[in-house]
Amino acid sequence: MCSGLWLGNASGCCNFSRPRNEPPPFDFSWIYLKRLAGIDLPREGSSCTARWHLKIHKETEIMFSKLREVESRYQELEKLLSDPTVVTRQSLYQKYAKEHADLRDLVDAFREYEKVGAAIEEAQQLLRGNDEELKEIAREELPELRRQSTLLEERLKVLLLPKDPNDDRNVFLEIRAGTGGDEAGLFVGDLFRMYARYAEERKWKVEVISSTPSGGVGGFKEIIASIAGQGAYSQLKYESGVHRVQRVPVTEAQGRIHTSAVTVAILPEADEVEVTIDPNDLRIDVFHSSGHGGQSVNTTDSAVRITHLPTGLVVSCQDEKSQLKNKAKGMKVLRARLLDMMVKKQSDEISEARKSQVGSGDRSERIRTYNFPQGRVTDHRVGVTLYNLENILGGDIQEFVDALTAHFQAEALKQSTG
Template identity: 60%
Template sequence: MFDKLDATVARYHELTRQLGDPALFNDNQRTVMREAAQEHAGLTALVETYLRYRQVVTHQAEASALLIGENDPDLVALVREELTALAQEQTALAEQLHLLLVPKDPNDERNVIVEIRAGTGGDEAGLFAADLFRMITRYAEAHNWKVELLSSHESGIGGFKEIIFEVRGRGAYSRLKYESGVHRVQRVPSTESQGRIHTSTATVAVLPEMDEVEVDIRAEDLRIDVFRAGGPGGQSVNTTDSAVRITHLPSGLVVSSQDQKSQLQNKIKGMQILRARLYDAEQHRQNAALDATRRSQVGSGERAEKIRTYNFPQSRVTDHRIGKTLYQLEAVLAGDLDEFINELNTADQAERLQAAAESNE
C-alpha cells in the first residue's frame, strides 16, 4: 500500500509543478490544465493524510528513542503520554487512508442533469414531481450550486409531467446521485373530497454531465426537428419555431428542449441532455454485465427501485435503502437532505471498501 502511496505523492508533486507552469494557461492547453487541476484536487486529501501519517510514524520513532536509557520518571511519563496520543492518531489516519484508497466514482466531481417525471397517481404525481424539484433545487442552493432549467412539461395544475434541469457545482454528482430512484408520497390530495390518503410516485434520474469529447455523437446519427414551443415563456417563445427535438437514430433516444429563447440555445441544451442519457445508458449496460456482489448498490440509481417514502399524515420520511426514518417531512422537502445523504454515502463507502478487500484476496 505504501509503495502506491509514495507514487501518488510523487504524482501530486508533479501535478503541482505542472500547474505552476505558465505555458499551461494558453488557449491550446486549457483542456490539459483543467484535467491536471481536477486530478490534483482529487489527490489532495489522500496526499495530505498520508504525509501526516508519515509524520506521526517519524514522531513515534523519535519519542521511543528518548525512552532508551532514560531514568527521569517525569520525562518517561510525558513521552509515554505522547506515544499514546500518537498511536491513536496513527490508527485514525490509517482508517482514513483505507477509505481514501477505496476506488471513487469517477463522476463524483461533475455537474449533473436531473430528470424528474411524474409516475403513478395522475395530477397528484405531477404535484409531487414539483415538490421534488423544489426539494432538490433548495438543497443545491444551500450548497451554493447553480441551477438552470433545461426542459419542462407542466401538468396544468402547478405540477410537472417532466422537468429537467442542470445543477452546476463541485461535487454535485457525489451528493445528488443518491436521489436517483422512485420516490413515493402518501397524503390526501387537494382534489380529494373524502379525505382519503392516496399513494403517488415520481422518478428521479441524476445523470453526470458529460463533455462533448467524452461522448462521441456523429452528426449523421442525429435527426433534428424544430417546432413551435408551447406553454409559458418569453415574448417570442410561442411565435417562432424555437423548440428543438433531437433523435439519436442508433439508440432511438429522443430529447426535446423548448424552454430557451432561441433555437440554438435549445439545441445546445438538448445535446447536453442527450450526451448525459447516452453515457447513462452505456453505464447501465456495463453494470449489468458485472457480478452484482462486486459493485455498490446504494448509489446505483436503479430507477425501478423505490428508494424513499414521504408520509404526510405522520410527517415521516423513510429511506428504504438504509432503513432510516426521520419525522421531519417539512424540513426534508425544504432541502434538508444531508442526514440521509451522509448515511447513504457512508454505506456506499463501506460496500466499496468490502468490494476492494474481496478483490485483493
C-alpha cells in the same frame, strides 16, 4: 425511538432512526465500513487470527507503498506547476492543477499520519528511558496518539478507494411523475425545489431545460434541469430511483392518505468527444412551445424535439425563445442519456451477478419514502429514517448524501477485499 447506529451483521445492513433536532450519530470509520460491508473481523486468540494479521500486514505494506508513490507524484506536480514552461500552456497547467487538487486530501492525511507515527515512536522511546517524569507524560499522550493514528489510517483506506471518473462532472436532473395523478405531479415540483435549494446552498448553477405542466393544480409531468458546480455528480448520483410520497391530497375530502411515486434520474454531463452522434441518426422536429413563456408561446416554431433513431431516445426542449438554443440544450441532454446507457451497459456486463446499476439507481427500485403525516423521510437502501421532512424538502439532504456515500464506499471495500 432508538437514536443509535446499528452496525448489523454480514448482510451489510445499516439501520437507524433519529428524532428531530438530535445530532447525527454517524462515525464512518474504517471499522464501521468493514462491518457494514460484511467483512468479518476475527476474535483475538482464534485459529485464524495469525493469518488475519499476516493478511492485514501485507495489505498495509501495499497501501503505504501506494501512498509513497502518490506523495512522490504530488511533489512532482508541485514542481511542474511552478515551471514557467507549464504555466504558459494553460491546458497543460489546468490538467496538472486538477491532478494536484485531486491528490491533496490523500497526501495531507498521509503526512499527518506519518507525523502522528513519529510522535508515537518518540513517546515509546521515552517509555524505555529512565526519566520517570517524561515516562509519565508519554503514558498520558500515547492513548490519544494511537487513537489519532487509527482514525487517520481508516481515512487513508477510504481515500484510496478508486474514484468515480464522473464525480467532478455537472449533471442533468430529470424528474418525472409516476403513479398518483395530480399528487405525483405536485411532488415533481416539490423534489425539484428540494434539489434546487440544495444546489443553491453550494453555489451551483441550476438551469431548467424543459418542463411540462400537468393538469390545473400546479404540478408537472416532467422537469429536466442542468446543475453545474464542483462535485455535483458525486453528491447527487445516489438520488436516482423511485421517490415515494405519502400524504393527504388537498382534494381529498375524507382525509385519506394517498401514495404517489416520482422517478428521479441523475445523469453526468457528457463531452462531445465522448459521445459521437451521427447527424443521420437524428430526426429533428420543430413545433409551437406550450405552457408558461409569455408572448412567444404558441406563436413560433421555437420548440425542438430530437429523436435518436438507433436507440429511440426522445428529447424535447422548449424553454428558450430561440430554436437554436433549444436544439443545443436538447443535444446536451441526448448526449448525457446516451452516456448513461453506455455506462449502465458496461456496469451490467461487469457485475451481472449483482444485478445493479451504477449508484444503485435502478428506476424500478423504491429508494426513499416521504411520509407527510409522520413528518419523516426514510431511505430504504441504508435504512435511515429522519424526522425532519420540512427541512429535507427545503434542501437539507446532506445527511442522506453522507449516509449513502458511506454505504457505497462499504460496498466498494467489500468488492476490493474479495
